[in-house]
Amino acid sequence: MLKWKCQENKLISLNFQQITIYATNEDLLILKKHLDCKTTYVGIRDIYDNVILIQELGIAKTCKVKSKLDGKIYICKCYKKQEVEKYKIYEQLVILRKLIDFKNVAQLNDFYESSNSYYLIFEQMNKIHYHSFCHEDIQSMMFVYQILNQDILCCIKMLISNRIFHSQITLQNILIDKNMNCKLAGFEHAELLSEDNPIFNSLMLNMAGKMMIKLYQYNSINKELISIPDYGNSLIQGLLETKIDQQINIEQALSHQYFEYFDYNSSPMKQQQIIPKLKSFITQQSLSSPIDSNI
Incomplete structure (x- = not known):
């Protein structure tokens, strides 16, 4: 699991276990773009601010979040670990990655995990x-x-x-x-x-x-x-x-x-x-x- 550190709306480092990588914001953004959807991140609040709850239905809660890096609004779908099986989350990730270049599928940007939840970050969309x-x-x-x-x-x-x-x-x-x-x-x-x-x-x-x-x-x-x-x-x-x-x-x-x-x-x-x-x-x-x- 990787954790980004953000300061004044810029990335300053990436931490993995006992390793910390320091670089310029531009270089870290390039690295993040390469890693997005291929790895699991932790520390979602370091990168995103919660904006508004859209819907709470079944096992998922959907809300709008704002990125501290680009200021854009994204859609976050949150699943409580106690309410969903882990393999179903990862099967969903595999499917979304397979379809990432298809314009008529909701595009996944990031995947985060905490001690009790999974977070899928999608492009902004509306009903x-x-x-x-x-x-x-x-x-x-x-x-x-x-x-x-x-x-x-x-x-x-x-x-x-x-x-x-x-x-x-x-x-x-x-x-x-x-x-x-x-x-x-x-x-x-x-x-x-x-x-x-x-x-x-x-x-x-x-x-x-x-x-x-x-x-x-x-x-x-x-x-x-x-x-x-x-x-x-x-x-x-x-x-x-x-x-x-x-x-x-x-x-x-x-x-x-x-x-x-x-x-x-x-x-x-x-x-x-x-x-x-x-x-x-x-x-x-x-x-x-x-x-x-x-x-």
Whole structure:
């Protein structure tokens, strides 16, 4: 375990057992950047000030902390040692390190430990307040949803390719960073798999379908009958299919017609083209019913 010593917002030394390394703040920052997320630190209060408690839920407490080194705000997730098994914390660390270069995963900055707690320091992120989405232009609203849904599916593709199962892919675990990137969090609910598992892959796709429904429900007056334009209904049905051999796979989901009208290389809110669609409410029954020749 390593301990940094900070004085007047600058690093002055690094201590490991009986060894102390002194250097300039600049050189120690370079060393710290190299070691971050690869080692365990102690003495979290030497580097971070507690700002505000955000949430206390289950085995974890989440708060905002402020770095004494750069003055930036970070998110700290704290676990009491008596309430969580050590191997689960380290499995979460291994998973987060594997995914550290993926833009749609909450980025881990530091890992600290004290005599009674573990502390995971993440980049600053915020919850998306879906219930406050209220746009007069429904096409713009649908575009926001398509960005979110594609990011969620990209996350699942990344999890599948790394043999990781995340059992809580829900709106509560989708955050957003300062650049408006969707971020998957909640990796205390994830586990590493020894081999590819089609059943777990299917479950994650199923969770994505349920999230899509939730997104559209927020702006629907009738929560039981939702109008989903741009082939969204068929995408959801493909994701929610309970038979694995009939469920669409992740590649089919990402290449679905639902996403084809938008330019994802441009600004997140810039639509490539809008094709007006006059659709009635879509239900499972209406899709399977024959077309009325009088229409």
